[in-house]
Every structure is written in structure tokens, then in C-alpha cells.
Amino acid sequence: MSTTKDWLLDDSPASRLQANLGSSYRMLRTLMRNPLTVIGALILLVLILAAAFAPWIAPYSPLGQDLGARLLPPSAQHWMGTDELGRDIFSRVIYGARITLMIVALVAVISAPLGLLIGAISGYFGGWTDKALMGVTDVFLSMPKLILALAFVAALGPGIENAIIAIAITSWPAYARIARAETLTFRNSEFISAVRLLGGSHFRIITRHVLPLCTSSMIVRVTLDMAGIILTAAGLGFLGLGAQPPLPEWGAMISRGRTFILDQWWVATMPGFAIILVSLGFCFLGDGLRDALDPKQGGKE
Amino acid sequence: MSAIVLKNLDISYGATKVVWDVNLEVAEGESFALVGESGSGKSTVLKAIAGLAPDWTGEISVLGQKRGHGVDRAFATRCQMVFQDPYGSLHPRKTVDTVLSEPLQVHGLGNRGARVKDMLAAVGLDQRFRFRFPHQLSGGQRQRVAIARALMLDPRVMLLDEPTSALDVSVQAEILNLLKRLRREQGLTYLMVTHNLPIVSFMCDRMAVMNKGRIVEIAPATALHDGRFNDPYTQSLYAASGGNPDRKVTT
Numbered sequence: 001m002s003t004t005k006d007w008l009l010d011d012s013p014a015s016r017l018q019a020n021l022g023s024s025y026r027m028l029r030t031l032m033r034n035p036l037t038v039i040g041a042l043i044l045l046v047l048i049l050a051a052a053f054a055p056w057i058a059p060y061s062p063l064g065q066d067l068g069a070r071l072l073p074p075s076a077q078h079w080m081g082t083d084e085l086g087r088d089i090f091s092r093v094i095y096g097a098r099i100t101l102m103i104v105a106l107v108a109v110i111s112a113p114l115g116l117l118i119g120a121i122s123g124y125f126g127g128w129t130d131k132a133l134m135g136v137t138d139v140f141l142s143m144p145k146l147i148l149a150l151a152f153v154a155a156l157g158p159g160i161e162n163a164i165i166a167i168a169i170t171s172w173p174a175y176a177r178i179a180r181a182e183t184l185t186f187r188n189s190e191f192i193s194a195v196r197l198l199g200g201s202h203f204r205i206i207t208r209h210v211l212p213l214c215t216s217s218m219i220v221r222v223t224l225d226m227a228g229i230i231l232t233a234a235g236l237g238f239l240g241l242g243a244q245p246p247l248p249e250w251g252a253m254i255s256r257g258r259t260f261i262l263d264q265w266w267v268a269t270m271p272g273f274a275i276i277l278v279s280l281g282f283c284f285l286g287d288g289l290r291d292a293l294d295p296k297q298g299g300k301e
Numbered sequence: 302m303s304a305i306v307l308k309n310l311d312i313s314y315g316a317t318k319v320v321w322d323v324n325l326e327v328a329e330g331e332s333f334a335l336v337g338e339s340g341s342g343k344s345t346v347l348k349a350i351a352g353l354a355p356d357w358t359g360e361i362s363v364l365g366q367k368r369g370h371g372v373d374r375a376f377a378t379r380c381q382m383v384f385q386d387p388y389g390s391l392h393p394r395k396t397v398d399t400v401l402s403e404p405l406q407v408h409g410l411g412n413r414g415a416r417v418k419d420m421l422a423a424v425g426l427d428q429r430f431r432f433r434f435p436h437q438l439s440g441g442q443r444q445r446v447a448i449a450r451a452l453m454l455d456p457r458v459m460l461l462d463e464p465t466s467a468l469d470v471s472v473q474a475e476i477l478n479l480l481k482r483l484r485r486e487q488g489l490t491y492l493m494v495t496h497n498l499p500i501v502s503f504m505c506d507r508m509a510v511m512n513k514g515r516i517v518e519i520a521p522a523t524a525l526h527d528g529r530f531n532d533p534y535t536q537s538l539y540a541a542s543g544g545n546p547d548r549k550v551t552t
Contacts, residue, residue: 012429
């Protein structure tokens with residue numbers, strides 16, 4: 001064990017692989033030192049496991065109705081009670097993890113690279129490219145996120161896929177701004193000039209030199225934004241424009257529970273807890289990542 | 302053939318003209334210094350030759366070939382530049398190996414591992430530094446990496462922009478000795494910007510003194526020993542740097 005550790009922390013790595021693994025290991029260790037980050041990571045791990053093993057974890061079907069067991073309070077049989085159609089809320093929350101995870105992953109996959117690329121190109125070239133791209137970005141930024149998403153969903157039609165597209169379209173401008181700001185800080189730096197002098201193309205400079213330096217702040221920002229994405233998705237679901245019944249989406253579940261919120265509080269509260277917990281998990285992890293993803297941190301012990 | 306010829310070179314940044322009418326000829330194998338105070342335009346001349354200050358008029362030729370205004374690939378194999386700040390000139394997320402392999406990748410050259418190893422040896426870096434990140438290196442080691450990167454493409458002409466001013470005095474000496482040795486071994490031509498006159502007398506054959514964007518005097522480096530400068534500005538610069546401490550006052 002200690003030999004593996006020595007190998008990873010070797011000051012003079014013998015290969016590219018060892019150097020990269022070593023820096024990843026240092027980063028992981030910085031992450032692990034922060035208890036909140038560990039909690040955040042654990043919450044997300046639980047979310048992923050719940051999503052992956054939903055059929056085995058959930059005691060009931062998320063869609064199966066049992067009208068004889070409507071609106072039962074939490075008990076040993078139904079841990080989180082049942083909703084107005086007698087569906088087990090715990091099972092629905094577990095299955096809902098899949099939908100949440102899918103929304104989060106797809107939005108991140110679509111909007112983060114898009115924003116990153118637009119921001120990096122804009123910041124690197126400057127001039128008219130910058131003005132044009134940032135103009136578009138500003139137009140998107142100037143509109144409230146949820147309203148814009150609403151407009152898109154209204155145009156595309158309600159449904160979970162359209163909600164994802166709408167959220168992705170509305171969330172890239174923030175990333176483009178960050179990537180541009182980050183790029184501006186080093187576009188005139190000497191290590192970029194050096195690559196240009198070596199004959200490197202703009203494409204190479206952007207993909208190999210600019211983007212890697214933007215990604216860490218991007219990862220942090222995306223992680224911190226995940227909470228907002230989940231809330232926007234839940235908001236769309238709540239307004240009936242996101243996931244459609246009977247899909248067990250958490251926001252839609254809260255929306256359904258609103259009718260009974262005074263007498264049967266658990267119907268709306270349980271998915272609400274799930275949203276808070278997962279949002280919190282992403283926030284904790286994002287904070288920890290921000291500390292760990294600084295390349296200069298690796299050397300300090 | 303001259304390594305670098307500058308004819309009637311005017312350089313501007315946007316609307317502001319910063320260098321006027323520079324005429325200069327550096328012979329192949331020569332080590333030439335551009336000296337002057339901060340803001341005198343000496344680094345700008347270097348940037349224009351490298352292609353980083355594209356806004357110029359006049360003529361620049363390197364090794365007999367006239368150069369265009371932008372950065373170009375063919376030029377990269379003839380002329381390279383070492384920057385002032387070794388902390389800013391290396392990508393913070395790339396290992397020494399990646400930094401040194403990059404020029405080879407850009408120009409499609411093979412046998413990268415062996416070339417990187419040879420170059421590390423040539424600039425006096427141990428092989429164990431090969432996979433380190435810049436933050437694991439000292440300033441002097443970083444500057445060695447920067448010099449190695451510039452030399453990867455076998456250029457004939459090196460532009461040095463105050464290559465030691467960001468380093469400690471003891472490390473400065475190491476880097477200067479390294480540069481001197483590399484020039485001797487590989488027959489390089491140096492055009493070096495500095496404001497340190499002792500470095501000029503140690504490294505260079507000739508020097509051009511710049512003031513307010515113009516060259517006021519071109520003199521052999523030996524003038525630093527006897528103080529034979531014609532221009533009044535050069536004389537005051539020489540006097541301000543303390544003159545030659547070894548020179549006996551004979552008058």
C-alpha cells in the first residue's frame with residue numbers, strides 16, 4: 001500500500017502515466033481532507049446507486065396504483081407514505097433519481113462544452129468575434145432562466161426531453177462568460193505566445209492550451225449550478241411543463257402534492273427533501289472541487 | 302549572410318507608434334544586445350521580429366528571408382524566442398515532457414522521446430525532471446525548460462527577452478553560462494534584450510542602445526570596458542550603471 005502511495009507521490013515520475021496519476025491522487029487527497037466534500041460526494045454516490053439499482057431498492061412499482069391505499073402517512077410499510085393514487089412515494093423518489101440524474105447529466109453534457117467553447121473562442125480571438133459571440137450571450141443572459149426555459153418548452157411542447165433542451169439552452173451563457181473571462185486572463189501570456197511562435201495553430205492553442213485551463217473553473221461552476229438545474233427542472237415539472245405524469249419526477253410530484261399540503265404533508269415534502277439533499281450534495285462537492293482543482297495546490301502539503 | 306536585418310523599421314501598437322526607424326544588422330553567429338531603459342522599445346523590436354507585434358512597416362529579414370507580419374510555421378524552425386518570465390512562459394498544467402514534445406508534434410517530427418531526453422541533457426536538466434509539472438520546478442529550472450523548448454526545432458537564431466532578469470543572481474549566472482555554452486556548441490545567433498550592462502559585456506559582441514523608441518548608438522561590447530561611447534545618452538546610461546568598476550581612473 002505504502003509503495004503504491006510512494007509511487008504516486010514520487011517527485012520525479014518516470015512516465016507520463018505516473019505524472020498524471022500522481023497529480024490526480026494529490027487532487028483526490030485534497031478533496032478527501034474536506035469533510036463537507038466527502039459528504040457531498042457520498043450524497044451523489046447514493047443518488048447514482050439509487051438510480052442504478054432502482055428496481056432492486058424500490059419496494060413497489062413507481063407507477064402501480066392502489067386506490068385502496070390512498071394518501072397513507074409514512075409507516076413501516078410505506079416509508080414515505082403514499083400519494084393520491086396510492087403509489088408508494090419512496091419508490092417514486094428512488095425512480096425519480098434516474099430522471100434527476102439524466103437531466104443533470106444531459107444538461108451538463110450539452111451546455112458546459114458549448115459555453116466553454118464559445119467563451120474560449122470569444123476570449124482568445126477578441127475583436128469582432130468576441131463582440132458578436134458576447135452579444136448573443138448577453139441576449140440569452142438578459143432573460144430570466146426559468147422564463148426563457150418556459151418559453152422554449154411552450155414552443156417545443158411539454159416533456160422531459162424538451163425541458164432538458166430548454167435548460168441546456170438557457171444555461172450555457174453563464175459558462176461562456178466564465179470561460180471568456182478565464183481566457184482573457186491568459187490569452188496574452190507568454191506560454192500562449194510561445195506556442196504561437198512554435199507554429200501552433202489557433203485550433204491547437206484553443207483545444208490544447210486554453211480549454212484545459214478553463215475546465216477546472218468550469219467543473220466547479222457546473223457542479224455548483226447543478227442545484228440550480230435540478231431546481232429549474234423541478235420548477236418546470238411543478239408548472240406541468242417538464243416531466244409528464246405518470247413519470248416520477250420530483251418537481252412534478254411536489255406539484256401534485258400541493259393540493260394536499262395541509263392535511264397530507266408527506267406527499268409534497270418527501271420529494272422536496274430529495275431535491276434539497278441532492279442540491280446540497282452538489283454544492284458541497286463543488287466547493288471542495290474549487291479548492292482541489294487549483295494546480296498549485298498539488299505541491300503543498 | 303546576415304542573421305537578422307532590420308531596415309527602416311517602425312512599430313506601433315494600435316494608433317501609438319513606439320519604435321521609429323530602426324536599422325540593424327546582426328551577423329550570423331553573432332551575439333547582439335539591445336539595451337536601454339524600460340519602455341525604450343527594445344522588447345517591442347524583439348516581438349516584431351518574432352511576429353507577436355504584427356503592426357510594423359519597413360523590412361525584417363531573418364537568415365536572408367523577408368518575414369511577413371504574422372506568426373508563421375516555417376519561420377518557427379529558423380527563429381525562436383525565450384521569454385523574460387519563466388513563471389509565465391510555461392503552461393501550468395503541462396509536464397516538462399509535454400512542453401518539449403509539443404513543437405515536435407506541431408511540425409510532425411518523430412522520435413520524440415529521444416529528442417526530449419537529449420534536449421534535457423543539453424540544457425543541463427536531469428532526466429528525473431522530465432515528467433514534472435512547472436510548479437515542481439525552481440525558477441532557474443523553468444527557464445532551462447523554456448530554453449529547451451525554444452531549441453527543440455533547431456533554430457539558428459534565438460531572440461532572448463531579458464532571459465535572466467526574473468531570476469536570482471546566482472541562478473542568473475547559471476543560465477547565462479548555459480546560453481553561452483549552447484551558442485558555442487550549436488553556432489547560434491543571439492539577439493538579446495537586457496538592461497543589465499554587465500550581462501552585455503559577458504555575453505555579447507555588439508550592442509545597440511535604444512532610447513525613446515530609437516537606436517541612438519551601435520557600439521562593440523568592448524566599449525563597456527573603456528567607456529568609448531559617442532552618444533550623450535549612452536554615456537549617461539553607462540555612467541548610471543556605474544561604468545566599469547575595473548577600469549583605472551587615469552585622468
